[in-house]
Amino acid sequence: MDLNYSPEDDAFRQQVRDFLAANLPPDLRRKVRGHLRLGKDDYVRWHRIVAAQGWAAPGWPVEYGGTGWNAVQRHIWDEECALAGAPPILPFGVNMVAPVIMAFGSAAQKAHFLPRILHCDDWWCQGYSEPGAGSDLASLATTAVRDGGHYVVNGQKTWTTLAQHADMIFCLVRTDPAARKQDGISFLLIDMKSPGITVRPIVMLDEEHEVNEVFFDNVRVPVENLVGKENQGWTYAKFLLGHERTGIAAVGRSKRELRFLKALALRQQLGGRPLLDDPVFAAKIAQVEIELMALEVTVLRTIAQEDRAPGPQASLLKIKGTEVQQALAELMVEAAGPAALPFDSALLEGRHGIAHDSADEMQAAPLAAYYFNYRKTSIYGGSNEIQKNIIARMILGL
Amino acid sequence: MDLNYSPEDDAFRQQVRDFLAANLPPDLRRKVRGHLRLGKDDYVRWHRIVAAQGWAAPGWPVEYGGTGWNAVQRHIWDEECALAGAPPILPFGVNMVAPVIMAFGSAAQKAHFLPRILHCDDWWCQGYSEPGAGSDLASLATTAVRDGGHYVVNGQKTWTTLAQHADMIFCLVRTDPAARKQDGISFLLIDMKSPGITVRPIVMLDEEHEVNEVFFDNVRVPVENLVGKENQGWTYAKFLLGHERTGIAAVGRSKRELRFLKALALRQQLGGRPLLDDPVFAAKIAQVEIELMALEVTVLRTIAQEDRAPGPQASLLKIKGTEVQQALAELMVEAAGPAALPFDSALLEGRHGIAHDSADEMQAAPLAAYYFNYRKTSIYGGSNEIQKNIIARMILGL
Amino acid sequence: MDFEPKEEQRQLADALRRWIERDYGFAARRDIIHSPAGESPEAWRMLVELGLTALPVPEAQGGFGGGAADMFFVMQELGRGLVAEPYFATVLGARVLQLAGGQEELLERVAAGEVKLACALGEAQSRHDLADIAAKVSGPVDAAAVSGVKTVVEGGGQADMLIVSARSHGGQRDRDGISLLLVDAGTSGLVIRDGRAIDGRRCAGVTFDHAPATLLGDPGTAWPVLEAATDWGAALLCAEAVGAMDALFGATLDYLKTRRQFGVPIGSFQALQHRMADMFIHLEQARSMAMLAAAKADSGDAEERRRVVSAARVRVGEAARFVGQQAVQLHGGMGITDELPAAHWFKRLTAIGLTLGDVDHHLRRFAGQPGFRVA
């Protein structure tokens, strides 16, 4: 048992820090740290900076543009990016559709799509959920009917994150309505500019336009855009679910938010002393900090099984990771107190709407929206209830 | 909306207090308040004092020896007895078998058993649970086969509280093995001195002999001891479940324990000040106190529906009542700290085994056993999980 | 003992609910809270017509002299209906006026619905401690002026008159030295920055720069009035929260019965059933405490009032957090869209939890009462 990073790991971490110090634009860092909203340009700009360094897809095999880092190095990279306040590299291209294309796609698909994903030439979104198929994903109803060299797609996807920016969508569609529900599903890549696609915004409780409904009305998709074999899509989707998921614990991001929370609680006062010195509030922060320490070790234990997929263990990381994130967001609102009440959407979008009286007010204004937004984390990506079902069945054998 | 007791209620409360001040023996009060164990004599002595006053069965109709009190008065009586540290009047006779006998029993049964219950001439115990029939009570397997003027009973009951003292047991037994499981059950009254009955102690985690297994080996029970009709026992058992259950919230007892906890936390020190002044510990006590305040109002709301049976609402009272009781017990152990570690069974039984250094040590010594013992409360009487099933089904319609 | 509404309480609540269902539905409310004004003159007129502005005002000033128990049933309906008009700000102000005395004419106009009030009590540094006041009173008693910055003033941009707390003397967190003053919203020396709050209501930052003001009571002695009035307001918020929770719980129960996954209603899953049972228990315990707070909020026994109101805020706040978060969770993705009322009840419950003291504030206050240490 040895819980220390190696000297090589430490050196690597320093290299990452140097890169971030030199290359992360201060305006992006400020937005991320201040809980403001990122626009398409923000994501793309950062992705391309990282891609220019050759680090945009650390999890990929080297031949496709991966970095050759081991699991600990990938963890260090993720952690340092999050700590520095870098925007995330969105997962839909790099971590979701790319591994499926690599494993099951045609040579042409690999040659065309993978470099474009690596360099963020295409913005991808994920077409899985439907109004009637949420937790029960396999009951999806969007159909794709073969018509010569095309599939004709009809139906509706929902909760499609940032589809309003997307060039491409990867979809699970039903190609065999007669088969058992998991068996008739195919995996299609669809150009978002195709005629017949309509994107309708879903405004969320924080009034952000983050997700969408995507409607397909006789959308013609070339058969070349089928990944792998027809009716095998469920297998590919499940392959993806078992893939790299320690990142879901978001330890680095939560460490950054913990720092924000403590800084806030040092500025806020209770009885003339910093709120952080109040024994009751300090105990709450300490409890989350300790949970996060434990989670970090649990992540490292998972990683230490070097390159074995974490499998159902990922459910634990997802549950705890989201619980910690939600607890931090909630404590920020609590620390801000009434100052969290005003809702300033202009500020959230990076504009200056209302004249704020102080920097403190500006720091407090986004927090309630952030708290509301983060309620999604225990719902998306397989709700935490579904994750518990998975633990009970796959790990405990119940 | 008016949440105050009436002047009549207040006068009644004073009358009860006067009775308790004059009649509750100090040694019993000391045992109850100090979390020591009560023996058979303790229960019987107090029951007979109360019976002499005519108050042993406030819930009974006046013609059988009830008091004619309304629901609020019965609540005041229960609360004041608990606050004063009176031993409980055990429910098995007065509150469990008696109402069934009154509603469904023969004239002879009423004439014989009810006065004996009222005056504690018979000690009753309850023969419901079996090793294979806990939450799923209706799957019970103890059989009663008619043989002339007798039933011959074979099988086993378990978790039989204080059966070692019992003169009588009321049992659910299977009289028709062919019927649907709820339909073949009968309600029998059995003399514990009958040949063929063996009582085996089950020692609990606090090393108390509180419950038992009761074995029936060809026990002959006169048919006169069948209550109501053969194979209708399940109906009678359910009738009992719907009966008076606001007492299950144990508000009075928890108020007494809250006082004990505060007194303990005033004596215990943290950093040179009373533990009760520590903000973190004070917040925990305050939270339980507030939960108890809320529970008391919830009980009063239930009672205010004067003499309507609380029905599934009782499940809420059972869950919250036991949660509050368990939280108080746990906080006592926490307040006592290491002083709760020694286990002194002689002291618990009212003898003086080890020489204790101080009154504080003697107050702390029973607390861990009390905490362990009270884990039962969320298990017995229909586990809290079963109560939630009842709420979901009966109140919420899920 | 009686936990049911009296006949006139029931009638008023029913009338209010019918109006909300007819004219203040989800879509109508959405238009109002996204309008530039952020409030609806028609809705206000209706609240006045129903007698709601007159309800808590003494009969001598043309009101109905209703107590907190009467307000309980009104606030419950307003919470259920997510009514976003500046009603609470106005009646809280009326309560201050009544307790402080000497503004009978103004109270009459409030009762008649002619004047809206707002209470400018909090400051940037004060969080939940309303005695933490940096704003200052200057000038002679009969020509006072107020200077300072008040933050998060509910309805501050909609009010005709502001009630302001400011310091006549003493240190920044002293209870001695606090004054309450009345300031005309149209007066000089006043800058009001109106904005939306997270629950769709309006709140404002208000800067006072030697704004002419009328003292309510003797200078520096207002703490007991301020505390009693905000306790009364806190009890009303408990009632509103119970109404909101009740409606949110009902909507969630409906959702569980209709939403199907894996071929069955999701309400058939035991884990969700038990969650609903837990929410039900929270709701009933919160309802009990909100009733108790309503019964004691205008009590003359200040310690008993403080104890019960703070206990209710704690218990209702805990329930609001649990019921709110879990209702959203059980709604799945639908729970976190702006398109269903669920999220709006959740946001209102969150906002209530940040108004007039959070759970920790009231837990500390409860444990700080002298009676708490008596075993």
Added chain:
Amino acid sequence: MDFEPKEEQRQLADALRRWIERDYGFAARRDIIHSPAGESPEAWRMLVELGLTALPVPEAQGGFGGGAADMFFVMQELGRGLVAEPYFATVLGARVLQLAGGQEELLERVAAGEVKLACALGEAQSRHDLADIAAKVSGPVDAAAVSGVKTVVEGGGQADMLIVSARSHGGQRDRDGISLLLVDAGTSGLVIRDGRAIDGRRCAGVTFDHAPATLLGDPGTAWPVLEAATDWGAALLCAEAVGAMDALFGATLDYLKTRRQFGVPIGSFQALQHRMADMFIHLEQARSMAMLAAAKADSGDAEERRRVVSAARVRVGEAARFVGQQAVQLHGGMGITDELPAAHWFKRLTAIGLTLGDVDHHLRRFAGQPGFRVA
């Protein structure tokens, strides 16, 4: 980074587990803890034979020089097997001796299993604050004596030598002025009241009345040693708790798969499945922290050691409470009988939670480290 035991760690743990399964099963243990002595000479002999008393002792004193990480795997097995012998008391004493220095010969005898130790640190008023010491040192440095009353001394009645904390100077809760002393259990001026503890182990009250004692280190300077040794002990208790939880969780899982009600295994009920998932998460998070504590418990960086050990005690303590209570609950009536091991793991976990600081104590200590306030 490596979370697996080294080969020799694994071998020792395996040997220990095999012995427990063979000779220290549930029935055998029951006889031992209910025997008048409360311990088993045969069991002790076996622990010595396996090298457990030598494990934490430096090689120079005939030990194996094992660190907290080595002890982790041993303590985990002892927790799993509910071994009630006074082993922890002895190795905690050995850690004190090692850190204090100057008792090499005695350490050799401890390593050889010839001497059992106990640490008399707590007093009636001190609760979890081991600096709260009323016991006094008197006499010259080379002929010291101790007077005072120590409570809840684990293994105090079984030990050959007692290590006692007492005050040479300073106020009752000062960290300055604390001394550690060695007292022969057979010496004059000593009254030991041996009794059972709630987990079946032995603990004693010990009264010292001018008992002859040997100072460990300079008078009044022992706090750093006392704190470092008890942190090391606290890390060991985390490992033991994880072993106990692991076993209790496994037993509960088996019970859910075999116990049938309503015609199905009760493990098929989703509410119970989710409870088990929650327990699993607690267990894994606790295991992570126990490992981290083992890695840092003998660290030279005292603040890092304090921070990590207290964090581990908090997280393991919370897990122990949840897993313990829920395991008992899920066992139903069977969980609260003396007849199944479930209740015994629960009781041991409860006792661990009261030893060397409870969750709140360590939470306060964690938040009190200077680094906690650095954002």
